[in-house]
Amino acid sequence: MKIGILDIQGDVSEHFQMIKRLPGKYHAVPVMVKTVNDLAGISGLIIPGGESTVIYMLLKKSGMYEKIVEMAHSGLHIMGTCAGAILVSRDTGDKQVEGMNLIDISIKRNAYGRQINSFIQKINISGIGNFDAVFIRAPEIESTGNSEVLGLENGKPVIVREGNIMALTFHPELTGNTGVHELFVSGITG
Numbered sequence: 001m002k003i004g005i006l007d008i009q010g011d012v013s014e015h016f017q018m019i020k021r022l023p024g025k026y027h028a029v030p031v032m033v034k035t036v037n038d039l040a041g042i043s044g045l046i047i048p049g050g051e052s053t054v055i056y057m058l059l060k061k062s063g064m065y066e067k068i069v070e071m072a073h074s075g076l077h078i079m080g081t082c083a084g085a086i087l088v089s090r091d092t093g094d095k096q097v098e099g100m101n102l103i104d105i106s107i108k109r110n111a112y113g114r115q116i117n118s119f120i121q122k123i124n125i126s127g128i129g130n131f132d133a134v135f136i137r138a139p140e141i142e143s144t145g146n147s148e149v150l151g152l153e154n155g156k157p158v159i160v161r162e163g164n165i166m167a168l169t170f171h172p173e174l175t176g177n178t179g180v181h182e183l184f185v186s187g188i189t190g
């Protein structure tokens, strides 16, 4: 099973390594996705954290934006982390980044302040348990609509899922814990 890592900008190689490290039972093979053609044959796609405005612009330019939306509607599993969560959301409240409207959340960019306000917080995630969540210029999920909340930080949702789409505002690729990646991949095989 091929898991695509959107290779435009941001924490690309960290996600690649996480998928590579997953136990063999998942049969997950990471592949870099740089062009529309690279999207062919993948069962899941990770949209990494980074700078959502840059990722958005390059997705639009390359035609990948529309193709990813189309594939998600046909069942492609997507995990959007941080900037990636902004991209899959219904509403970003920011003209610079149009959400793909793949999950029923509204989200606010840079809600926790600047880079210097980054922090790590132990949270509890349904199906995983304790997880050290790294927040870097994180967005805030302001409304969760029809999505299921899998974890909270300080009473606010930070990881949500709706159908084939997962969105989280922290960086699961920056700790040694592969739990979130396992949750994502096991959701694909059912």
Ligand code: GLN
Pocket (backbone or CB within 6 Å): 048, 049, 050, 051, 052, 053, 081, 082, 083, 084, 086, 109, 110, 136, 137, 138, 139
């Ligand atoms: N603040 C970034 C943005 O709006 C997201 C930060 C991140 O992905 N770590 O794109």
